[in-house]
Amino acid sequence: xxxxxxxxxxxxxxxxxxxxxxxxxxxxxxxxxxxxxxxxxxxxxxxxxxxxxxxxxxxxxxxxxxxxxxxxxxxxxxxxxxxxxxxxxxxxxxxxxxxxxxxxxxxxxxxxxxxxxxxxxxxxxxxxxxxxxxxxxxxxxxxxxxxxxxxxxxxxxxxxxxxxxxxxxxxxxxxxxxxxxxxxxxxxxxxxxxxxxxxxxxxxxxxxxxxxxxxxxxxxxx
Numbered sequence: 663x664x665x666x667x668x669x670x671x672x673x674x675x676x677x678x679x680x681x682x683x684x685x686x687x688x689x690x691x692x693x694x695x696x697x698x699x700x701x702x703x704x705x706x707x708x709x710x711x712x713x714x715x716x717x718x719x720x721x722x723x724x725x726x727x728x729x730x731x732x733x734x735x736x737x738x739x740x741x742x743x744x745x746x747x748x749x750x751x752x753x754x755x756x757x758x759x760x761x762x763x764x765x766x767x768x769x770x771x772x773x774x775x776x777x778x779x780x781x782x783x784x785x786x787x788x789x790x791x792x793x794x795x796x797x798x799x800x801x802x803x804x805x806x807x808x809x810x811x812x813x814x815x816x817x818x819x820x821x822x823x824x825x826x827x828x829x830x831x832x833x834x835x836x837x838x839x840x841x842x843x844x845x846x847x848x849x850x851x852x853x854x855x856x857x858x859x860x861x862x863x864x865x866x867x868x869x870x871x872x873x874x875x876x877x878x879x880x881x882x883x884x
């Protein structure tokens with residue numbers, strides 16, 4: 663269930679959006695002014711008007727982006743190109759001008775939420791490591807770590823298959839896919855050793871385990 667907050671002062675439109683999407687896998691919180699928004703409530707997407715009784719949607723979005731990356735779809739009568747550019751520059755995920763089709767809005771919401779879900783699938787996180795493969799940002803023990811492209815490929819394969827032993831042949835075939843006819847048999851071992859060196863944290867177990875005679879497995883125990 664996705665939680666959607668609608669910040670729109672036009673009550674008829676606010677209700678219309680909620681009713682139009684009522685059969686979808688969404689729950690709604692309706693706000694008619696910025697002051698109704700509770701930043702502590704869990705929210706998966708915000709539908710945001712620009713002109714509101716107690717403030718401006720652009721200013722709200724500017725402040726929101728200082729602490730949150732929750733998806734925002736701006737829904738407004740401001741149809742100037744400069745307004746759309748401003749909204750997108752401030753961090754809106756989409757910008758829809760009134761009047762609009764509720765079917766189009768439904769499709770836009772689905773597209774934004776699917777994009778977010780895909781991005782989440784590209785992130786590995788546990789108590790010691792955060793790997794954002796989409797943004798190519800990697801942290802070990804809270805410190806930024808740089809990996810080569812080959813190391814990133816190996817790391818992605820291992821963390822996508824936590825607890826599953828991946829054979830050496832599978833890893834070599836998956837990582838070195840550039841059509842090379844010959845790959846040094848030590849290339850995988852060298853890459854694993856380099857990866858381990860960058861992931862080593864004092865007082866914690868190394869998550870990359872060797873399964874002798876087979877390959878490697880990523881193990882993590884909470």
